[in-house]
Amino acid sequence: MAFQEILDQVGSLGRFQILQIAFLILSNCLAFIHVPLENFTAATPEHRCWVHVLDNHTVAHNHTATLSQQDLLRISIPLDSNLRPKKCRRFVQPQWQLLHLNKTLWNASEADTEPCVDGWVYDKSSFPSTTVTEWDLVCEFQSLNSINKFLVTAGMFVGNILYGHLTDRFGRRLIIISCLLMLAVADTCVAFTPTFPLYCALRFLAGMSSLGIMLNTPVLAVEWTGPKFQATVMMCLFCSAGFGQVLLGGLAYFVHNWHILQLALSIPIFFLLPFTRWLAESARWLLITNKPQEGLKELRRAARINGMKNYRDTLTMEVVRATMNEELEMTKAKPSLGDLLRAPTLCKRICLLSFVRFASLLSGYGILLNLQHLRSNIFLLQILLGVLSVPTNYVTFIVLNHLGRRISQFLFMFFLGIFILTIMFVPQEMQTLGLVVSTLGGELVFASISCLLTHANELLPTVIRATALGITGIAGSTGSSLASLLMILAVYSEPLPWIIYGAFSILGGLVALLLPETKNRPLPDSIEDVENERRCSRQAKREDTFIKVTQF
Numbered sequence: 001m002a003f004q005e006i007l008d009q010v011g012s013l014g015r016f017q018i019l020q021i022a023f024l025i026l027s028n029c030l031a032f033i034h035v036p037l038e039n040f041t042a043a044t045p046e047h048r049c050w051v052h053v054l055d056n057h058t059v060a061h062n063h064t065a066t067l068s069q070q071d072l073l074r075i076s077i078p079l080d081s082n083l084r085p086k087k088c089r090r091f092v093q094p095q096w097q098l099l100h101l102n103k104t105l106w107n108a109s110e111a112d113t114e115p116c117v118d119g120w121v122y123d124k125s126s127f128p129s130t131t132v133t134e135w136d137l138v139c140e141f142q143s144l145n146s147i148n149k150f151l152v153t154a155g156m157f158v159g160n161i162l163y164g165h166l167t168d169r170f171g172r173r174l175i176i177i178s179c180l181l182m183l184a185v186a187d188t189c190v191a192f193t194p195t196f197p198l199y200c201a202l203r204f205l206a207g208m209s210s211l212g213i214m215l216n217t218p219v220l221a222v223e224w225t226g227p228k229f230q231a232t233v234m235m236c237l238f239c240s241a242g243f244g245q246v247l248l249g250g251l252a253y254f255v256h257n258w259h260i261l262q263l264a265l266s267i268p269i270f271f272l273l274p275f276t277r278w279l280a281e282s283a284r285w286l287l288i289t290n291k292p293q294e295g296l297k298e299l300r301r302a303a304r305i306n307g308m309k310n311y312r313d314t315l316t317m318e319v320v321r322a323t324m325n326e327e328l329e330m331t332k333a334k335p336s337l338g339d340l341l342r343a344p345t346l347c348k349r350i351c352l353l354s355f356v357r358f359a360s361l362l363s364g365y366g367i368l369l370n371l372q373h374l375r376s377n378i379f380l381l382q383i384l385l386g387v388l389s390v391p392t393n394y395v396t397f398i399v400l401n402h403l404g405r406r407i408s409q410f411l412f413m414f415f416l417g418i419f420i421l422t423i424m425f426v427p428q429e430m431q432t433l434g435l436v437v438s439t440l441g442g443e444l445v446f447a448s449i450s451c452l453l454t455h456a457n458e459l460l461p462t463v464i465r466a467t468a469l470g471i472t473g474i475a476g477s478t479g480s481s482l483a484s485l486l487m488i489l490a491v492y493s494e495p496l497p498w499i500i501y502g503a504f505s506i507l508g509g510l511v512a513l514l515l516p517e518t519k520n521r522p523l524p525d526s527i528e529d530v531e532n533e534r535r536c537s538r539q540a541k542r543e544d545t546f547i548k549v550t551q552f
Contacts (some may be wrong), residue, residue, distance in 0.1 A: 164470010242389025
């Protein structure tokens with residue numbers, strides 16, 4: 001924890017940190033947009049079977065020319081239990097007798113029906129062009145749409161495994177730059193892909209690179225700031241996700257072609273890449289990984305930009321080595337995953353964080369990836385989620401600083417579970433109430449995730465922080481992947497996926513109570529810091545008990 005003494009000389013939150021964080025916020029914003037993008041590019045519009053007498057406009061029969069579109073629809077498409085045209089079946093032959101019968105007296109089983117052998121007709125009023133309409137991902141092929149979303153989150157799963165290790169080995173900066181480049185290339189190519197399998201492969205790469213950015217931006221930001229400002233920095237980073245939501249919802253409302261929408265959100269990343277030359281590597285990571293010369297260079301650069309005087313005299317190699325002598329000695333032996341297993345306190349923290357992250361992202365992505373299932377105006381809901389994320393993050397910041405990380409995590413996840421369980425019981429006619437409940441649930445998703453990542457960054461040591469976050473991220477990505485697959489269960493029981501999301505959110509909140517509090521405590525730099533913290537805590541409790549007994 002000695003690095004904090006050096007950072008205080010450089011400036012815990014000066015001009016240097018503000019410029020760094022501004023770039024990371026923009027990167028995080030553009031990366032996050034590409035995760036819920038399928039809410040619009042892969043939206044499923046209303047559809048029905050193509051039928052000859054209704055949709056073959058080149059042929060006009062004498063006995064159909066005088067009939068209205070509604071009459072032709074009635075004789076061609078059977079009705080479901082809600083007296084609406086079925087989406088995936090049509091009559092084998094036109095049922096002319098339906099024109100003379102009351103629809104409530106007709107039994108659909110009396111006539112033969114068949115699947116949509118000639119394709120589908122889509123309602124293009126809200127979504128003129130999506131991947132669903134381009135590749136007919138409806139009816140017996142509708143599960144492919146869920147599988148596509150699953151592959152995006154599967155890419156995030158692989159990204160957690162890959163980038164967690166690579167970040168601790170090669171640094172935060174290099175991984176952020178490479179992921180920005182891969183995201184820009186992959187999702188730009190998506191707009192021109194001719195086949196659905198290639199589309200899925202590119203979106204897998206996009207999910208992997210998005211995760212690499214979202215994993216490393218908070219790590220790099222937190223490692224350049226002091227404990228007093230870490231919660232503030234994390235809230236700013238999570239506000240960037242809200243800005244992304246507003247941008248996505250606004251663009252999707254005006255840009256109806258999914259190819260153009262994909263390009264509009266991918267090409268700007270290329271313009272961000274030239275500015276990465278000014279992105280600084282984490283000096284904390286450089287020093288801990290036994291690269292003191294490079295770490296000193298970054299520290300002096302930060303001190304110069306922050307306007308510190310005489311920094312060349314106060315920031316020398318001798319000062320750095322003297323201040324961090326103990327930490328530098330510990331890092332001569334590179335930490336490995338085996339070291340985690342031999343550190344019981346750290347291992348326990350990672351296991352608990354993994355479950356909380358699994359539950360949080362299972363329920364969170366259950367909402368964020370399935371906005372169309374919430375029976376609200378998807379464009380308005382997306383924009384509301386983004387606009388309200390700013391006050392939500394401000395409230396989260398206040399709650400974190402007053403109640404601490406542990407209690408805040410419990411409260412956010414508990415109420416998120418309650419709102420998710422409530423969503424399915426709101427009548428479809430009460431769209432305003434449904435919109436309010438869905439919006440509040442979405443905001444609690446942001447609050448719980450931001451609280452979780454703030455807590456996780458403060459619980460894990462610098463020397464293996466990204467690797468440990470990668471491990472917990474694997475659990476989180478498993479949850480987000482299952483969130484997209486669980487919607488397949490809605491075919492059998494519509495409320496079932498939402499019940500699972502809500503139950504896991506409440507359970508995750510209860511597990512969060514088992515984690516230690518980190519409010520206003522310095523970041524641990526080594527595994528020994530974590531283990532010694534537990535011993536110090538036990539010793540303090542014994543001393544407190546001894547004092548109380550003595551007084552009695």
